[in-house]
Amino acid sequence: MTTDIEIPSETGSDKINVTVWGRITELSRFNPFLPAEATVELADEGLSLTDTVLSNTRDQVEGKVLVLGRTSSNDYSALVPLNYPVQPGAVVRMPKPADIRRILIGDDEDVHRLELGTLIGRKDVSVALKTNIIVARHMAILAMTGGGKTVAARRVIRELLDQNYPLVILDPHGDYLGLWEKRKLFKDKQINLYFPSLSVNDKNLGLVAYLVSQMTQGLTDAQKEKFHEAIDRIDLNGDRELSVTNFIDLLLKELSGLKKKGTHPGTIPAVRRGLNMVRGKIGAMEIANQKLRQRLSQYKWKPMPDPLTAPEQFVRPGHASIVYLGGYDHLTQSTIVALVLQHLFDNRASMANTIPPFLTIVEEAHNFIPSRGEGQMDTPSVEIIRKVITEGRKFGVGLLLVSQRPSRLDETTLSQCNTFLVFRLVNPRDQAFVEKVMENLSRSDSKLLPGFGPGEGIVSGQAVRFPLLVRVKFDKDLVPQGIGDEDFLSAVAEWTGSTQAEAVERGDSFEKDLEGL
Amino acid sequence: MNRNLIAINTASLRADEAVWRAVTVKKLLPLLADQHLIGTAKEYALRYLKRDRTIYAANDKNTIPTYKGQKCFRIPDEIHDDFISNWKNSEYLFISIEGTDAALTVIAVFAESAKSSFDQISSRDATLRLNVFDLPPIRATSVTSPELRSAIYKWLGDEHSDLFSINAHRFLNSTHILTSLFAHIGSISSKESVHFIDRIRIIGDHFRKWMEPRIKSIEKDHHDLWxxxxxxxxxxxxxxxxxxxxxxxxxxxxxxxxxxxxxxxxxxxxxxxxxxxxxxxxxxxxxxxxxxxxxxxxxxxxxxxxxxxxxxxxxxxxxxxxxxxxxxxxxxxxxxxxxxxxxDELRPAYIPGVDADFLAARGIEKQDIVNDLRDIATTQSGKQLxxxxxxxxxxxxxxxxxxxxxxxxxxxxxxxxxxIHTSLKNLVDDGVITRQTSSRVRSEIMQLDVDDQIVFGCLLKxxxxxxxxxxxxxxxxxxxxxxxxxxxxxxxxxxxxxxxxxxxxxxxxxxxxxxxxxxxxxxxxxxxxxxxxxxxxxxxxxxxxxxxxxxxxxxxxxxxxxxxxxxxxxxxxxxxxxxxxxxxxxxxxxxxxxxxxxxxx
Incomplete structure (x- = not known):
């Protein structure tokens, strides 16, 4: 809303005409001539209001407006804080779309913007975010389930891919697999579908040590000595590359051939236990991931390239690399995320110039940067995500954090995001957390959070001039066909039983016959 | 206000020679149940439902006599025959004792049978276990259970709302009326305050009885009205x-x-x-x-x-x-x-005359007023006002x-x-009450300083x-x-x-x-x-x-x-x-x- 007022000039000698801009934060409708107790009587008696003497024509709509600032009356590009009161009784106007666009963009007309959607209640006014701010200074998309975070993330991905901006998507639940399905819509772009495949070669011999340190209680100095002694006996020269599980098998073999003399009798068995533990976990999870991929057989999967040795397979202009983490437990997912991010970040930080700047989308971010209260501060990915969020800007490594439980996110990390897109949040703890973390979010704005519809939210931060209520554009064409809610009812109807179930059934039948005696 | 209740089996007491003699010959109703129910009260007012369903109310206080060591209520001569007849034709008698020691009211009401009373009370609330509390009574039972007493009062109030002044009770006991009454009581003497509520109730009761033919009732029916x-x-x-x-x-x-x-x-x-x-x-x-x-x-x-x-x-x-x-x-x-x-235009108000243009704008001319009214006042100089x-x-x-x-x-x-004053005048003119009663009511109302809304609030439903x-x-x-x-x-x-x-x-x-x-x-x-x-x-x-x-x-x-x-x-x-x-x-x-x-x- 706008209103034109006259305010004293800064010199105080004369007055200037300004336009004050405000955003409606609250709307209420009431009829002072319709007493509440009368409506109760109408309901109790099943009466229609119009059949009585009650009045229904004098209701009023009252709006509360948050003052955003003022501009000159004839040029809306420069919005400055208003430091003089608005005139009581002044006429309030609904500005034209072109004027709003002007106030939203200001003087930065040449800056590239990412089209996000339209203002809520003003379909004729589009909302766009400064692209460079998003990719360099990090963004967070927060919403409860069904709030619209995937729709919003897809929107950002599409816009960035259009700009050939490289994307790495860490996807625990397969929410972004549809991008591959709809890859034809991204002309001249490449969508890569990766499954975690940890392999060891002569350049990343430290991988297993890293896994052991993250997935077990770690090794003592003496144990490390024996571990490295075993590694040294394995020949990985040339192009030889082994999967992690095969490499661990080799290590175990080498460990049994080591001299036990001079060492504590428990040292080698302890190293073996640690390696067996890692092998068992990874082996089981590889199988789980494989089974999940088999159910998604229509997708073309590729093993995840080594981020250390082949970062360019992850990050290339016009490429979106989706790492599907389904089937892996929390710790392993976190380890993989840490591994990928660490190597890619190191690559950029080392100025090796093998990969361009890129944006990483971390879905279910609360699992990878949990708050201290969650008691998972040893989650492997915490350290590298913190590093990226504080130093990434210098090296062109951006983060887009997506989460449905903001209050479970690490507060320090989240507050480093410069742009927030918050959708419907019903949980009061999440609302309070968001209010605390987002500097620009007013009390009245946070009150709106539980009332947002799907795709409706508030965007705030450096990517926009002031917080805006936005309805995110729904890219209907990007909705995947291959993935949807599973039809469990049909699955039960078609269920033919299992060997185990048949065995149990036989036992039940025997028990029943005995009872009949 | 304290409330106690005694239920009496009239048939069984007819067989009790001492009691029957007290009722028929001495014209006394022995308390029969716990003597402490009337506290230290020395006097009481009696209300009684006669066989013709009219209410006998003696608001003048009776002293409480003692007969053979038992406190009794006197049965007034004018209702004694009716009382005996009622006793003979009914199975149960309920005696309600309410108020304070200073203002005790006794209400007596007969019930024909258990079916017409106790069955109805228990049918309203199946959880009430009457037999546990010796009800229906074999002789005389003092109802001590608060829940049961409340249920019986509710039934009695619904059946005989005028006898129990239910309307006045509810009106005077509602929180906001009590609040304003409390403020009002502060402005009258302490002596009047003690019996304030009871006296208003009595005024309301009588007024209602006198005004009965003039009270009209409207049934709530929104659909019909609209x-x-x-x-x-x-x-x-x-x-x-x-x-x-x-x-x-x-x-x-x-x-x-x-x-x-x-x-x-x-x-x-x-x-x-x-x-x-x-x-x-x-x-x-x-x-x-x-x-x-x-x-x-x-x-x-x-x-x-x-x-x-x-x-x-x-x-x-x-x-x-x-x-x-x-x-x-x-x-x-x-x-x-x-x-x-x-x-008027005289001392002390000195109100100016109405603007002629103002009247004309609303269609009233001098001639209209002059033609319509006789003896319009004039000033000393002869100007017609x-x-x-x-x-x-x-x-x-x-x-x-x-x-x-x-x-x-x-x-x-x-x-x-x-x-109130117009009603009293009309009642006197129609011969419903005497001029003396009217004066007595006026004086009571003046003394208590109550107005139309309190009195009519008590008497109207x-x-x-x-x-x-x-x-x-x-x-x-x-x-x-x-x-x-x-x-x-x-x-x-x-x-x-x-x-x-x-x-x-x-x-x-x-x-x-x-x-x-x-x-x-x-x-x-x-x-x-x-x-x-x-x-x-x-x-x-x-x-x-x-x-x-x-x-x-x-x-x-x-x-x-x-x-x-x-x-x-x-x-x-x-x-x-x-x-x-x-x-x-x-x-x-x-x-x-x-x-x-x-x-x-």
Whole structure:
């Protein structure tokens, strides 16, 4: 809303005409001539209001407006804080779309913007975010389930891919697999579908040590000595590359051939236990991931390239690399995320110039940067995500954090995001957390959070001039066909039983016959 | 208030020679159950339901006699035969003992059989285990369980509401009535305070008995009522006033009279509701100071405001009643007719005459008033005071009286005793009570300083009203000599009191003329149902609506500073144009947001 007022000039000698801009934060409708107790009587008696003497024509709509600032009356590009009161009784106007666009963009007309959607209640006014701010200074998309975070993330991905901006998507639940399905819509772009495949070669011999340190209680100095002694006996020269599980098998073999003399009798068995533990976990999870991929057989999967040795397979202009983490437990997912991010970040930080700047989308971010209260501060990915969020800007490594439980996110990390897109949040703890973390979010704005519809939210931060209520554009064409809610009812109807179930059934039948005696 | 209950098996006690002898020969009813039930009380009042279903109530205190070591209640001679007959024909007797040691009331009521009493009580609440508490009684049982006692009282109250003064009990015990009574009790002597509630209840009880034939009842049936008034125009009218702060004079005072007309059943919003406002400032209504003879006069500002409002409101009502299409009924917030004798041009009020232009704008000319009224007062110099507020008011009242449409004044929180006094007078005139009883009641009411709303609140049940009574609001003896001949020409009005909620004060309804009984019932039914739309406030909702509409907003009363007002008037005076001056004054009494009520500052 706008209103034109006259305010004293800064010199105080004369007055200037300004336009004050405000955003409606609250709307209420009431009829002072319709007493509440009368409506109760109408309901109790099943009466229609119009059949009585009650009045229904004098209701009023009252709006509360948050003052955003003022501009000159004839040029809306420069919005400055208003430091003089608005005139009581002044006429309030609904500005034209072109004027709003002007106030939203200001003087930065040449800056590239990412089209996000339209203002809520003003379909004729589009909302766009400064692209460079998003990719360099990090963004967070927060919403409860069904709030619209995937729709919003897809929107950002599409816009960035259009700009050939490289994307790495860490996807625990397969929410972004549809991008591959709809890859034809991204002309001249490449969508890569990766499954975690940890392999060891002569350049990343430290991988297993890293896994052991993250997935077990770690090794003592003496144990490390024996571990490295075993590694040294394995020949990985040339192009030889082994999967992690095969490499661990080799290590175990080498460990049994080591001299036990001079060492504590428990040292080698302890190293073996640690390696067996890692092998068992990874082996089981590889199988789980494989089974999940088999159910998604229509997708073309590729093993995840080594981020250390082949970062360019992850990050290339016009490429979106989706790492599907389904089937892996929390710790392993976190380890993989840490591994990928660490190597890619190191690559950029080392100025090796093998990969361009890129944006990483971390879905279910609360699992990878949990708050201290969650008691998972040893989650492997915490350290590298913190590093990226504080130093990434210098090296062109951006983060887009997506989460449905903001209050479970690490507060320090989240507050480093410069742009927030918050959708419907019903949980009061999440609302309070968001209010605390987002500097620009007013009390009245946070009150709106539980009332947002799907795709409706508030965007705030450096990517926009002031917080805006936005309805995110729904890219209907990007909705995947291959993935949807599973039809469990049909699955039960078609269920033919299992060997185990048949065995149990036989036992039940025997028990029943005995009872009949 | 303490309440105790004794249930007696009359058949078994007939066989008890000592008890039967006490009842039949000594005319005493032994307490039979726990003697402590009557505490240290020495006296009691008896209420008894006779065989013909009428109530015997002896409010004069009886002393409590003792017979063979047992405390008893005396059976008065005039009901003794009835009591014996009742005893013989009934199986059970309930004796309720309630009140305090200082004001004990004993209520006796017979029940024919267990089926007619205990079965009904237990059927209302299956969880009550009567047999555990020796009920029905084999001989005499004191009901000690609070839940059971409450259930029996509930049943007795529903069956015999008048005997147990249920209506008065509920009214006097509701929280907000008690709160105001408490404040009231503080203003009367401690001696009166002790029995205050009991005495009001007794007055209410008797009044109800005497007024019984004059009490009319309305059944709650919204669908029937709104179906009946479907498509009719119903108007609500109310006035509001404003003062411009900071001006040395009380003038200009803005007055506006708002009208809300609604057609129930009409679906088209633009046809259904009509809102209008009649605005003026006092100086435009009462401006002719030439009628004041006293050279050293000072107009009583409070009375000036009242006089202006009392003239503008009924005048707007009258104007509205003539509008085509004619309304079905008009309801004015406040009295239809006021006591107007103090608003003349003489000491102490010194009210100026009504502006001729103001009257002309509303279709009233000098000739109309002169032709209609006899004996209009004249000044010492012989000038006929045709436009005196007194004459104009009388003229308006006479026109309103002539209107065939019911014109009602609805008065809430009426602190007067007018309806009590008129009722007592009518009761004496009709021979229902003697002049002595009337005086006794008047003196009691004066002593307790209770008004219409408390007495009628006790005696009426929700949906009941008193048959409208002719009320003289402007008796000749209250007017100054020169105006006395005019006073009888002001028509009498017809007043009633309607109670809409169990724990709500009743309100007064004044009619412009005597209407046929069925018309009155029809009108009261509408008033009752419009009040039911405000179930807690229990007042016609249409009046509440127009009250909000007509209120002069705060910003107008307080916000217009003396600076602004003085400047406006200085400008107008400099212009020297009367029309501009009048326009500015009228504008100040209007609100640009004409439907807003008291906006927040």
């Amino acid at each position: 179906g009946h008034v479907y498509g009719e125009r119903i108007s609500f009218i109310d006035g509001g006033m404003s003062r411009i702060i900071g001006l040395p004079s009380v003038e200009p005072m803005g007055i506006r009279v708002g009208t809300y007309t609604v057609i129930p059943g009409e679906e088209r919003a633009e046809e259904r509701e009509h809102w209008s406002m009649d605005s003026a400032v006092i100086g435009d209504i009462l401006s002719d100071r030439s009628i004041i003879e006293d050279q050293d006069y000072k107009t009583d500002s409070k009375r000036l405001q009242e006089a202006a409002r009392y003239i503008l409101e009924p005048l707007s009502l009258l104007t509205h009643s003539k509008k085509i299409p004619l309304p079905y009924i008009c309801l004015l917030h406040g009295p239809l007719q006021n006591q107007f004798s103090q608003y 045709w436009n005196s507020a007194m004459a104009v008011y009388a003229f308006i009242m006479r026109r309103i009286n002539e209107v065939d449409i019911p014109m009602l004044g609805v008065v809430e929180r009426a602190a007067s005793k007018a309806m 929700p949906g009941e009203y008193i048959e409208p009574m002719e009320v003289t609001k402007n008796p000749a003896n209250r007017a100054n000599d020169r105006w006395r001949p005019l006073m009888p020409q002001i028509p009498k009005i017809f007043s009633t009191v309607l109670k809409c909620g169990e724990d709500a004060y009743p309100f007064r309804v004044e009619f412009n003329r005597r209407f046929a009984d069925d018309k009155i019932q029809e009108v009261m039914k509408l008033v009752y149902h419009t009040s039911l739309l405000l179930p807690r406030y229990a007042f016609p909702v249409g009046i509440d609506i127009v009250d909000k509409f007509a209120k002069i907003p705060d910003w107008m009363s307080k916000g217009i500073s003396s600076h602004l007002a003085a400047n406006v008037f200085r400008y107008c005076l400099q212009e020297g144009d009367v029309r501009t001056l009048r326009l500015m004054r009228t504008l100040l009494s209007r609100s640009p947001r004409d439907f807003f009520f008291r906006p927040k500052a």
